[in-house]
Amino acid sequence: MSPEVQRFKEALRKHAEEKTAHIALWGDRLHLDYATLYAEVIDRQQRLREAQVNVLALALDNGPELLLWDLAALFEGLTCLTLPPFFSAAQRQHCLEQSRAELLLAEDGQEAPLQAAGYERQGEFWRRRFDGPSILPPGTAKLTFTSGTTGTPKGVCLGADSLLRVARELEQASHSSNPRHHLALLPLGILLENLGCYAALYAGATLSLPSQKTLGIQGASGVDAPTLLGCLAQRQPESLILVPQLLLLLVGAAEQRLFNPASLRFAAVGGAKVSLELLQRAQRLGLPVYEGYGLSECASVVCLNRPGAHRPGSVGQPLPHVRVHLAADGEVLIEGSLLLGYLGEPERVERWWHSGDIGEFDSDGYLYLKGRKKHQFVTSYGRNVNPEWVEAELTQRSHIAQAFVYGEALPRNHALLWPHRPDCSDSQLDAAVAQANEALPDYAQVHHWTRLQHPFTPANGLLTANGRPRREAIVERYRDLLCPTVHSEESSS
Template identity: 60%
Template structure:
C-alpha cells in the first residue's frame, strides 16, 4: 500500500477512535458518524475483495453510497472509474468498454445500458467478464475521464499517491480558515470535487453530500438557483468548491440580499477562468474566494490562492507538491503528481507535463493564465470542448453548411450559422440545431445562435485556403453579434 494511502486510512481510523460519535457524513436523509463511515467503507471493501480483479465503475448520484464505494475501491487497491452524470449514453459506453470494467454500480435508469454492454445483474454489482486487456498502467487507482473535448472522452490514469498528495495539500491550504463543515456541490465524478471530499475527510470536517437533483443541479449546466442557494444556506457549510458559473450565482444572490455570506470561510473556485470583475464583486460582499488552477492530468489542483497568500487575477502560487515552469512559448509545464498515462496509450515517462495553457509569473511567483494554446475552450462550468466537434455535428445534417461555435468562459455555447440552401428560413436552422443537440451531451449543445449575414470565405479572410475557419478573425468580426446572444 502506498504511504499516502496508508496515512489516509490511519487518519480515518484515528477519527473513528477519538471522535467516533461525531457526525462525519450527511446525505439526503442519512447521517453517519466517523465510526460508522469507516464501518461502511470496510464492509464494501470486504465485498470487493471477494470479486475477481477488475475495474469498478461507479455511476451513482452524489450521496453517501457513492462515497463509500469510492473509498472502498481506493483502500482495496481496486482501480475505479466514476462516470459523470452529464455524459451521453455513447460516452458512458465508451468509458465502460475502454476501461474493461467488470463490476458496475448504477441506478435503475442505466440498467438497460449495462445489459446492452454485456453486464448481468447481481447483488450488489452488475458484472461481466473482461474481454480484453484494458492496458491499465501499473499502479492505477482511478481513471478519470475528461469532459470529452472531441466527443470521445479520454481516460486519465492516476495513482493513489498522486491523488492523495493533492488532497493533502488542499487540506493544508484551507487549514488557516479552519473550516469544519464542507458541502459537495459538483458531481463526485469531477476530480476536483472528489479530492475536495478527500481533503475534508483528512481534516475531520463534517461532509454534506446530496444528490445533484436535490441541490438543483441537472446535467452539466442546468441550475435551479433557489434550490441550490437554499441547500448552501441550510447545510451550514463553511467550505465549498465551485466552478465560475456557480460562483457568479452565489455572488449575485448575496448582492441582491437573497442570502448572506453566513459561515462560509473558504470558497475555492476552479475548472475555468474567473473574471477579475467577478472576483472583485465577491470581495465586495465579503465572500472568501480562492481561485486555483489544475487539470486532470496533474491530479487536479496545481496552483491555489490561499488565506494570507492571495493575488486576485492570478491562480495563486504552485502547491508544495508541484513544480511549475514556462516553456519558451509561454506554455505552462507541470511536474509532480502527473498522470501515469492515458488509457489505451503509451505510459507517460516524461518529467514535465505540457498543459496547453499559456501563462506568466509575477515577481512573487503567482501564476497568471492567458488562455489555451489550441482551439479547445472551457465553459464557465468547467467543461472542456473542442468547437470542431460540435461544428462537424451541426454541418452533417444536410441543412447547415457552415458553423462557428464559441463558448470560452461562458455558460452558453454560441454559434454562427450559414445554411446549405441560402433560401432556408431560420425555422429550418432552428430545427437542425435541435436535432443536433438531441445527439450531444448537454454541455456540448448549442444554446443560442445567429445566422451569418454572408458565408465564411477565404476572400473575406474568415477561412483559410483549405477551408478551415480563421477563429480569431471570425470572433473579431462578429463579436457583437455573438455576445448579444448571451443571457444571464
C-alpha cells in the same frame, strides 16, 4: 498499500476512534458518524475482495453510498471509475468498454443501457466478463475520463499517491480558515470535487453529499437557483468548490440578498477562466473566494490562492507538491503528481507535462493564465488574442449566458452571444459588451456581436458534455456569419 493510502486510512481510523459521534457524511437523509463511516468502508472493502475484480465502476448520484464504495476501492487497491452524470449514454458505454470495468454499481432505472452494454445483474452488483489483458497502467487507482472537444472521452490513469498528495495539499491550503463543513456541489465524477471530499475527511470535517437533484443541478449546466440556494441556506456549509458559473450565480444572489455567505470560510473556484470583475464583486460581498488551476493529467490542483497568499486575477502560487515553469512560448509546464498514462496508450515517459495553457509569473511567483495555446487567434494587425479570456469577461456579467469570440485574420473581433433570459433586450446585451470591453485592451475588445437564435448545446454538437465550446464546429456552423463579406439573417450589432 502505498504510504499515502496507509496515511489516509490511518487518519480515518483515528477520526473513528476520537470523533465517534461527529457527523462525517450527511446525505439527503442519512447521517453517518466517523466510526460508522470507517466500519462501512471496511465492510465494502471486504465485499470487493470477495468479488475478485480489478476495476469498479460507479454510476451513482452524489451521496454517502458513492463515497463509501470509492474509499473501499481505494483501500483495496482497485481501479475506480466514477461516471459523471452529465455524460451521454454513448459516452458512458464508451467509458465502461474502454475501462473493462468488471463490476458496476448503478442507480435504479439504468437496466436497459447496462444490459445493452453486456452487463448482468448479480445481487447488488452489475457484472461483465472481459477477455484479454488489462490496458491500464500498473498502479492505476483512479480512472477519470475527460469529455474533451471531440465528444469521445479520453481516460486519464492516476496513481493513489498522486491523488492523495493533492488532497493533503488542499486540506493544508484551507487549514488556516478551519472549515468544519464542506458541501460537495459538483458531481464526484469530477476529480476536483472527489479530492475535495478526501481533503474534508483528512481534516475530520463534516462532508455534505446531497444528491444533484436535491441541489437542483441537472447535467453539466442546468441549475434551479431557488432549490440550490435553499439547500445552502439549510446546510450552512463552510467550504465549497465552485466553477465560474456557480460563483456568478452565488454572487448575483448575494447582491440581491437572496443568499447569505456568512457561513463560508473557504470557496475554491476553478475549471475555467474567472474574470477579475467577478472576483472583485465576490470580494465586496465578503465571499472568501480563492481561484486555482489544475488539470486531470496532474491529479487536479496545481496552483491555488489561499489565505495569506492571495492575489486576485492570478490562479495562485504552485502548491508544494509540484514544480511549474514556463516554456519559451509561455506554455505552462508541470512536474509532480502526473498521470501514469492515458488509457490504452504507451506509458508516459516525459518528466514535464505540457499543459497547453499559456501563462506568466509575477515577481512573487503567482501564475496568471492567458488561455489555451491552441485556441489563440491572430488578428489581421498581428495581435495574439485568447478568446477564453474575452469570453470570461462577457459571460461573468449579468446578461450573457454564452459567448464565443472569433477574430482570426480579421481587423475586428466578432462575438456570438446567447442571453440568460429571452426577454433580455439587444440594448442590454450591447451594454454588457461595452462593460466587458472596458476591462480589455483595444485589440481584444468585441467590435461586432450577434445574438444567436439558439444556444450552444451538446445536442446540436456545439458544446461538450461538460459545457465547453466545440470551437471548430462553431466556426464551421457560423462561418458565413463570422466572415465579414457574407450577409447574415441573424440580428447583429
